Amino acid sequence: MQILTQLVFSGIALGMIYAVIAFGYQLTFATSDTLNFGQGDALMLGALVGLTLVGLGVNYWLMIPIVCLFGVVQGAVVERIGVRPAIKIKSEFGWIMSTIALGIIFKNVAENVWGRDDLKFPSPLPESPLKFLGANVLPMEILVVVGAVLMMLAVEFFNRKTIYGKAVVATFNDRDAAKLMGINTGLVITFSYALSSLTAGFAGVLIAPLTLTGATMGAVLGLKAFAVAIIGGLTSGLGIVVGGIILGIAETTTGFYLSTGYKDVPGLVLLLIVLAVRPQGLFGKTAIKKV
Amino acid sequence: MKRTHLALAILGIIALLLFPLGVGNPYYIHLLETIMIYAIVLFGLDIVVGYTGQVSLGHAGLFGIGAYTAGVMVMKLGTPLLVTLIASVGVTALFGAILALPALRVSGPYLAMVTLAFGTIIQILINEMTFLTEGPMGIKLTKPSLLGLKLDEREFFWLVAVLMVLALIVVHRVLRSHLGRAFEALRGSPVASDCMGVSVYRYKVYAFVISAGFAGLAGALYAFSEQYISPNSYNFELTVLFLLAVIMGGRKSRIGALVGATIIVLLPKLLDDIEMFRYVSVALAVGVATVTVLGIRKGRVTPKQMAIPLVGSIALAGLSFWLQTMTDWRLSIFGVIMLFVVYYLQDGIVGFVRSALNLARPKPEEQLASVSLRGGDALSSSATSGSSEILTADGVLMQFGGLKALNDVSLRIRRGTIHGLIGPNGSGKSTMMNVLTGIYVPTAGTIAFEGRSVVGRTSSDIALSGIARTFQNVQLFGEMTALQNVQVGLHHSFASNLFDVAVHTPRYRRESKAATERALGLLQFVGLADLAFEEARNLPYGKQRLLEIARALALDPQLLLLDEPAAGLTAPDIKELISFIRKIREHGVTVILIEHHMDVVMSMCDTVSVLDFGQKIAEGRPAHVQADEKVIEAYLGGQAA
Numbered sequence: 001m002q003i004l005t006q007l008v009f010s011g012i013a014l015g016m017i018y019a020v021i022a023f024g025y026q027l028t029f030a031t032s033d034t035l036n037f038g039q040g041d042a043l044m045l046g047a048l049v050g051l052t053l054v055g056l057g058v059n060y061w062l063m064i065p066i067v068c069l070f071g072v073v074q075g076a077v078v079e080r081i082g083v084r085p086a087i088k089i090k091s092e093f094g095w096i097m098s099t100i101a102l103g104i105i106f107k108n109v110a111e112n113v114w115g116r117d118d119l120k121f122p123s124p125l126p127e128s129p130l131k132f133l134g135a136n137v138l139p140m141e142i143l144v145v146v147g148a149v150l151m152m153l154a155v156e157f158f159n160r161k162t163i164y165g166k167a168v169v170a171t172f173n174d175r176d177a178a179k180l181m182g183i184n185t186g187l188v189i190t191f192s193y194a195l196s197s198l199t200a201g202f203a204g205v206l207i208a209p210l211t212l213t214g215a216t217m218g219a220v221l222g223l224k225a226f227a228v229a230i231i232g233g234l235t236s237g238l239g240i241v242v243g244g245i246i247l248g249i250a251e252t253t254t255g256f257y258l259s260t261g262y263k264d265v266p267g268l269v270l271l272l273i274v275l276a277v278r279p280q281g282l283f284g285k286t287a288i289k290k291v
Numbered sequence: 292m293k294r295t296h297l298a299l300a301i302l303g304i305i306a307l308l309l310f311p312l313g314v315g316n317p318y319y320i321h322l323l324e325t326i327m328i329y330a331i332v333l334f335g336l337d338i339v340v341g342y343t344g345q346v347s348l349g350h351a352g353l354f355g356i357g358a359y360t361a362g363v364m365v366m367k368l369g370t371p372l373l374v375t376l377i378a379s380v381g382v383t384a385l386f387g388a389i390l391a392l393p394a395l396r397v398s399g400p401y402l403a404m405v406t407l408a409f410g411t412i413i414q415i416l417i418n419e420m421t422f423l424t425e426g427p428m429g430i431k432l433t434k435p436s437l438l439g440l441k442l443d444e445r446e447f448f449w450l451v452a453v454l455m456v457l458a459l460i461v462v463h464r465v466l467r468s469h470l471g472r473a474f475e476a477l478r479g480s481p482v483a484s485d486c487m488g489v490s491v492y493r494y495k496v497y498a499f500v501i502s503a504g505f506a507g508l509a510g511a512l513y514a515f516s517e518q519y520i521s522p523n524s525y526n527f528e529l530t531v532l533f534l535l536a537v538i539m540g541g542r543k544s545r546i547g548a549l550v551g552a553t554i555i556v557l558l559p560k561l562l563d564d565i566e567m568f569r570y571v572s573v574a575l576a577v578g579v580a581t582v583t584v585l586g587i588r589k590g591r592v593t594p595k596q597m598a599i600p601l602v603g604s605i606a607l608a609g610l611s612f613w614l615q616t617m618t619d620w621r622l623s624i625f626g627v628i629m630l631f632v633v634y635y636l637q638d639g640i641v642g643f644v645r646s647a648l649n650l651a652r653p654k655p656e657e658q659l660a661s662v663s664l665r666g667g668d669a670l671s672s673s674a675t676s677g678s679s680e681i682l683t684a685d686g687v688l689m690q691f692g693g694l695k696a697l698n699d700v701s702l703r704i705r706r707g708t709i710h711g712l713i714g715p716n717g718s719g720k721s722t723m724m725n726v727l728t729g730i731y732v733p734t735a736g737t738i739a740f741e742g743r744s745v746v747g748r749t750s751s752d753i754a755l756s757g758i759a760r761t762f763q764n765v766q767l768f769g770e771m772t773a774l775q776n777v778q779v780g781l782h783h784s785f786a787s788n789l790f791d792v793a794v795h796t797p798r799y800r801r802e803s804k805a806a807t808e809r810a811l812g813l814l815q816f817v818g819l820a821d822l823a824f825e826e827a828r829n830l831p832y833g834k835q836r837l838l839e840i841a842r843a844l845a846l847d848p849q850l851l852l853l854d855e856p857a858a859g860l861t862a863p864d865i866k867e868l869i870s871f872i873r874k875i876r877e878h879g880v881t882v883i884l885i886e887h888h889m890d891v892v893m894s895m896c897d898t899v900s901v902l903d904f905g906q907k908i909a910e911g912r913p914a915h916v917q918a919d920e921k922v923i924e925a926y927l928g929g930q931a932a
Contacts, residue, residue: 035400085634092399096346097538097633100531105626112619219527223411226404261419268408275405276393 005135007252013141013210015241015248016148020203021225022232022240023152024196029234030172031185031192034083034095038103039200040222042078044215045106046071046201047208048114051121060124060205067201075197078102079190087189103218110215118212125209144206151202155195156237168192220264224251227271233280246270307452311445324448324516326549326556327455328509333536333548334462335505340534341542342471343498344478345398348530349390349406352413353503355525357383357510362430362520363423372435379511380504386413387503391496398481410530417522429521432514451512458505459545461793465501466543468792468803469778469785472771474498476779479768485750486728486760488783488846493751501789528622535625539632541639550640562617562624572611576604600635603627678742681706681850681881682727687736689722689905696722697733698905704850709872709882711896711913713889715925718902720885721763724852727883728760729753741849755783759848761839763855763885769828773819773838776827777810780845784809813841817871832859837868850881857888869895893917901925 021043025035036042046067053063082102086094125143129136159165170178171188179185211217228247232239247267255263311320332354339347360379364370370378393405417424424430434442442450465471473494476484481491514520532555540551561568583601586592607627614620636643682704689697697719704710712720725731727738729750738745745753759780768776784806791799814820817837822830827838836856843851853872857865869891876882886892892899893913901909901916903925909916916922 037400037403081630091633091637093344093346094633096400096403097534098630100348101626101629101633103626104528104531104629105623108620108622108626111622220411223404223407227408230401230404259419262415265412265415268412271408272393272405275397275401276395279396279401 002134003256004253005133007256008249009132009135009137010141011249011252012245013138013144013248014251015228015244015246016145017203017207017221017244018225018228018247019232019240019244020148020151020199020206021221022229022244023155023237024199024203025226025229026234026237026240027155027192027196027199028083028189029229031168032083032087032171032175032189034087035099035226036075036078036083036103036193036196037096037099038078038106038218038222039196039225040218040220041103041106041110042071042074042197042200042218043204043207043221044110044213044218045074046197046204047121047213047217048110048204048215049201050205050208051114051119051213054122060122064202064205067205068198071198071201072194074106074201075194076190078197079193083189083193084186103222107215107218114215116215118214118217121208121213123209138210140209144210147206148203151199152237152241155199164191224264224267227267227274230271230279231274304452304456307456308449311448317444320444320448321516322556322560324451325513326552327451328512328516329533329536329552329556330549331455331458331509331512332506332533333540333552334458334545335502335509336533336537337542337544337548338462338466338474338498338502340537341544342466342474342478343495345394345495346400346403346534347406347499347502348403348527348534349409349413350502350506350533351525351527351530352410353383353386353390353506354510354513354529354533355413355417355522356386357507358514358520358525359417359424359430359510360507361511361514362432365432365435366425366430372437375435376508376511380507383507383510384500384504387499387501387506388496390503391499394499395492395495407527407530410525410527414522414525417525424522427522429519430514432518432520434518435515447515451516454508454512458508462505463545464795465789465792468799469782469787469806470494470497470789470792472775472779473782475771475775476768479771480766482730482750483762483766483768484779486730486754487780487842488751488754489779490749490751492749531629532625535629535632537639539628539636539639541641541643544639544641547639547641558625559621562621565611565615565617568617569608569611572604572608576608579604600631603631679706680704682738682740684727684738685736687723687726687738688734689719689726689731690734695905697726699736700902700905700907702900702907704881704883705898706881707876707879708897709876709884709895711892711899712883712885712902713887713892713899714902717904718925719905720902721854722905723902724760724854724883724885727753727852728758754846757847757849758852759843759846759850760852761836761843761854761856763858765832765835765839767827767835767838767842770826772824772826773814773830774807774810774823776838777813777842777845778806780842781806781809783846810845813844814838816844816874817841818867833861833864836860840871844875848880850883851875852883852885854885855887856884857886857891865891 021039024039024042029035049070050063050067053066054060058066078099082098083095086092086098123140125139127138127140129138131137159168167178167183167188168191170181170183171185175185178188224247228240228243231246232241232243247270250266250270251263254266310323314320332350336347336350339345357379360382361375364375364378390406390409394402397405418426420426434444434447436442437450440446466474473484473489474497476487476489477491477494477498484491484494536551536555537548539554540549541547561571579600583592583597586597587594611617617624632639638646680703682702684700684702687697687700688695700719700723702710702723712723714720722731726733727745729745729748729752733746736746740753740756740758743756768779771779785802787796787799787802790796811820811823814823817840819834819838819841822834827835830838836859840853840856856872857868860868865888872882872884872895884892884896896913898911899913899916900907901919901922903921908921908925909919911919
């Protein structure tokens with residue numbers, strides 16, 4: 001029982017990271033119906049830039065806003081190079097391929113700059129676990145959960161309460177109408193990508209002390225976060241939190257009871273099943289197709 | 292195929308077969324062998340990417356399944372070559388079908404992610420299932436024996452070459468057949484495919500299964516060719532490389548697949564050789580600069596358009612002198628090439644060369660010259676027997692959330708009549724069409740066509756039972772020619788299966804010829820015979836509507852639903868339209884006509900039903916309906932005088 005509680009706690013921490021990355025998918029999907037296939041690589045870059053900053057002697061807490069800023073720039077670059085031209089020529093194939101291409105480039109550059117080996121990210125909090133309900137919980141895990149929730153609340157608050165957020169929501173509802181109302185929808189889409197990469201970079205520095213940091217850390221995380229976005233539904237905020245936790249726990253338990261080699265399998269299988277049975281996700285609404 | 296093409300192809304094959312004799316170096320033989328193996332994968336991948344228009348990131352996984360099926364069978368069972376190859380194709384095709392299951396419900400980015408997840412799972416499984424696959428250790432193989440003869444490097448090369456040519460012929464035939472048209476139709480308009488009796492579900496699965504089969508064959512050959520397989524060969528990088536090859540070579544082209552395979556095999560070798568790479572990158576920069584100068588002078592491109600590729604190629608050349616080794620930057624270079632291809636070379640190298648040399652795409656039906664048009668029109672006569680009511684709808688309710696788009700509507704369509712369906716915008720006319728053709732499932736009510744219920748059946752099933760339709764917003768297969776569009780409608784007239792198509796059995800030849808004749812006849816009927824080879828998207832709007840009618844007639848329907856056929860037509864065209872709708876009825880086809888041109892409705896219809904806010908407010912003879920106060924109120928509002 002104690003082991004199970006333990007697995008559930010680490011599962012929740014892991015799941016919240018997935019939820020934050022999945023949240024990034026939702027942001028860009030909301031404004032432009034596009035997804036960044038290099039989302040995992042945005043996370044990886046965030047973590048590695050953070051690691052370098054910490055190595056230069058920057059305080060962990062001070063480093064976070066700098067990494068967020070880096071994420072903003074990185075996201076804007078992805079949107080300008082990979083997404084905007086494709087939206088202009090109305091090519092779905094185009095943005096899928098170009099965001100994949102950019103992801104590969106980022107990964108390769110990271111490999112050449114930071115090397116191919118996984119690096120240890122120093123933990124900003126004490127690494128001695130706390131006792132909670134008989135299970136060991138790392139302080140870092142608590143930080144991950146708190147940070148993830150704060151991040152998502154901040155963006156939700158922005159979307160609901162500020163006029164800029166309303167422009168984002170308007171663009172989501174009807175891009176052409178929003179444009180006619182004087183909203184610079186191009187800018188809104190760039191902004192959503194910047195925000196999306198910001199959340200990914202933030203997730204990167206949150207999770208880095210718990211795992212190892214390296215150029216290859218992004219790919220599987222990005223894919224599993226997509227699974228979470230699909231399980232939760234691409235339009236539901238609550239959905240991704242629930243989806244993230246389901247996946248996180250499924251993963252830690254599989255890793256413990258079966259083999260760590262198989263730990264990525266449940267998430268991917270869940271993705272296939274959800275898409276086969278209920279493509280709009282557990283919490284998403286079905287769109288009525290118009291003919 | 293033209294004589295010259297055939298001669299060139301035979302020359303090419305002979306050169307290929309003589310290659311190992313001329314070049315003794317096993318390194319080059321192996322290199323060309325790898326190119327041919329990749330080409331087989333790409334033929335299959337092109338079916339999914341080029342024809343059905345879906346991004347598959349799972350083909351490295353399928354390739355791996357093929358390789359491991361071969362590896363495991365040889366290692367554990369010591370199976371002979373032919374059995375191994377057949378098993379690899381079969382097992383991989385089965386996995387293709389599994390992959391297609393989630394793919395049925397989704398498309399675009401979702402499908403891309405699904406296939407990526409699939410590929411990742413396969414790689415994990417190969418790695419973890421050590422009892423079967425030896426895990427990360429990999430499997431060692433030797434070159435196989437054929438008919439008791441142990442093949443050496445050169446003889447295996449010939450085997451690969453023969454299989455590659457066979458694969459090429461089979462893929463080519465499949466894609467030129469009704470199957471290929473079905474794949475392409477899915478991409479053009481899934482809804483219209485279903486309503487033409489081409490089930491989107493079924494043909495998506497077919498496309499994946501056939502595609503996977505080729506990946507499996509290639510995988511097995513790869514295992515024998517490399518003589519060693521390990522899980523890490525079938526990773527994300529390989530899958531991206533395959534995709535890059537397809538789009539770079541040119542989609543929907545077998546030559547494109549060959550070009551693409553050559554590039555992805557040779558490029559890494561080129562990057563390993565920095566000296567060579569410097570020459571090539573300088574040559575590329577010079578080439579791009581020349582094209583830019585010529586293009587600007589001829590006014591074909593603007594300086595702004597060419598700025599990025601020009602600066603990019605010069606930067607690449609500079610980079611090649613700055614860096615000591617390119618190998619580490621291989622993936623970045625692939626990424627940059629991908630971006631370049633996506634934005635500047637959308638039709639691939641083959642497409643670019645074609646447009647630069649002004650070569651048209653080859654005509655799809657080479658036997659056309661011999662086709663003679665039959666006398667009379669191509670319409671088939673519909674049965675006039677059976678009960679007098681061909682379609683009865685009772686109490687149909689269609690609810691979207693709180694909105695009742697159709698509220699308790701009942702219709703009785705008499706056989707052999709033209710039944711008008713009119714009403715103001717948003718009154719539910721098109722919804723009714725969608726309910727009748729199975730696109731929407733009604734919330735309540737019954738619909739019977741020829742005495743059989745329609746509710747709950749799939750669109751393609753309903754279409755095949757004899758209801759054809761056109762669409763209010765034209766739903767043609769844009770990249771296909773007018774002729775091909777009609778041929779998709781004739782899909783039901785083919786009984787040929789994959790085998791018939793692959794070996795061109797007499798049955799397939801007969802059906803194919805008949806379908807081409809019928810399609811031309813139908814185009815003539817709607818007056819589009821001279822536009823048969825024009826791509827549908829290039830036709831003017833009015834002609835597109837006529838083409839939709841021709842396509843619908845190809846289904847040999849008992850009941851034809853026309854959704855605003857006169858919209859966008861000029862006055863003389865409308866007259867013609869009226870005359871051929873009458874002709875359609877003379878052949879015994881019952882017509883339901885939605886139309887806003889009242890003169891058309893009033894002059895042709897035997898009965899008219901009027902909808903308003905989802906309810907039927909009047910029904911009867913045209914003159915009777917025209918005088919109905921409720922109808923006048925619905926159209927003009929307020930109290931009628």
